[in-house]
Amino acid sequence: MHLKKHRKVMFTLTILYTVFILYFLFFAFGRAGKADQISEYTFMFLPDGFFRLPDLSDLLHPTVMDLVGFGNVAAFIPFGILIPLLYRMSFVRFMTLFILSILVLETIQAFTLLGSFDINDVIQNSTGAAIGFGAYKLGFRTKNDLRNIAVTVLSGIVLMIGVWGVFGVLDQVFTKEMGPFVAIHEWEDGTGVPITGTELAPLKIGGEEVQPQYNVYRSEGKNKETLTYKLGNKKELYLYFNYGIPDHLESQGSIKVTVDGQEMLSASAEAGRxxxxxxxxxxxxxxxxxxxxxxxxxxxxxxxxxxxxxWE
Structure with missing residues (x-):
């Protein structure tokens, strides 16, 4: 049975699948019931982790976001196969029409409060359609229907894995991760010098002995000690520290952290605490x-x- 002789069947199948997808886009997961609780339109134009490559633990214990991301791609693969079978067109024309359609649907989702406009969804849905189109081109080359279907399915799986891997690597390359811990006295262009020799003396605070690992700073008889460091080209860093008044001292004390004069943290302790x-x-x-x-x-x-x- 050649697929070209059954255009009506494919057309009906395409319509039914489209209705199925539209249901999930607008009404599944209780969207209609939640619409009354939403008072703002949501538009997300910046992509973020749209196709992360999962590791073994992710595959064994997938999260909701992993399943949603995978589903956003896999669910739109059939469109890349069915539409070209019904209407012969080039890849560029197909993707242009598909992306425009998805942009319209995402916008409707946002304005009806039945979802949000999320550029991640546009990328994932379009990726699925592109994979389907590639599978169609690789699969439907002969008059043997069973062979065409088998090759298309196999091609879709291979393309899915390949695109998943490429996007996952790109996501890792362009995602920041936390670097190694650097003790602040190793920071260049700073005035803070720790009051330690070759060994760090332990501190007793709250009846417990604390063993510093990197540095210790105190006013050492002065009312105030100020440490300054030039941030230079450093951006988006986390500053860590421990503080307290040793047990053998009864006075009060405080610490304050500022960046360009703007107070980021202030902590003080009463005498005897x-x-x-x-x-x-x-x-x-x-x-x-x-x-x-x-x-x-x-x-x-x-x-x-x-x-x-x-790469940094």
Missing amino acids: HEQGMGSILIEQGNELTITIEGDEALWDVGYREMLYS
């Missing part, structure tokens, strides 16, 4: 970091981890 604190601050950008230590407050294991691309 000995508790260990931990802090972390995200510094997205700035020129100068300042850490001010007052009273008997001790600051130790101060360092940062910078968000970096894989």
Whole structure:
């Protein structure tokens, strides 16, 4: 049975599948019931992790987002096969019409409050359609229907894996990850010098002995100690530190962290209160970091981890 002789069957199948997809786009997952609870239109124009390559743990324990991303691609592969079978057209024309259609549907989703406009969905849906078109071109080359279907399915699987891998690698390349911990006294162009020799003396805070690993900073008899560091070209880094008043001291103390004069954190301890604190601050950008230590407050294991691309 040659597929060309059954255009009506394919047309009916395409219509039914289109209705099925439209149902999921607009009404599945309780979208209609949630529309009354949404008061704002949602438009997301920047792609973010749209086709991440999963590792073994992801495959064994897939998350909802993994399944949604995979489904957004796989569900639109049939359109890349059915539409060219019904209407012969070039790849460029097919993809142009398909992308325009998806943009319209995403916009309708946003304005009807039955979903959001998400550029990730546009990329994923269009990728699925492109895979389907490639599978159609590779599969339907003979008059043997069974062979054509088998080759198309196999080609679709191979193309899916290939595109998944390429997109996953690109996603990893253009996704920042947290770099190694760097002690702050190793930071160039800084005034902070830790009050340590070759060994870091332990601190006793709240009845517990604390062993610093990298550095210790204190005012050492002065009312105030100020550490300054030039951020330079560093952007999007996390500053980590521990603080507290040693048990053998009864005075109060405080620490303050500012970036370009803007206060990022302030912590103080009353006299006689000995508790260990931990802090972390995200510094997205700035020129100068300042850490001010007052009273008997001790600051130790101060360092940062910078968000970096894989090539940095």
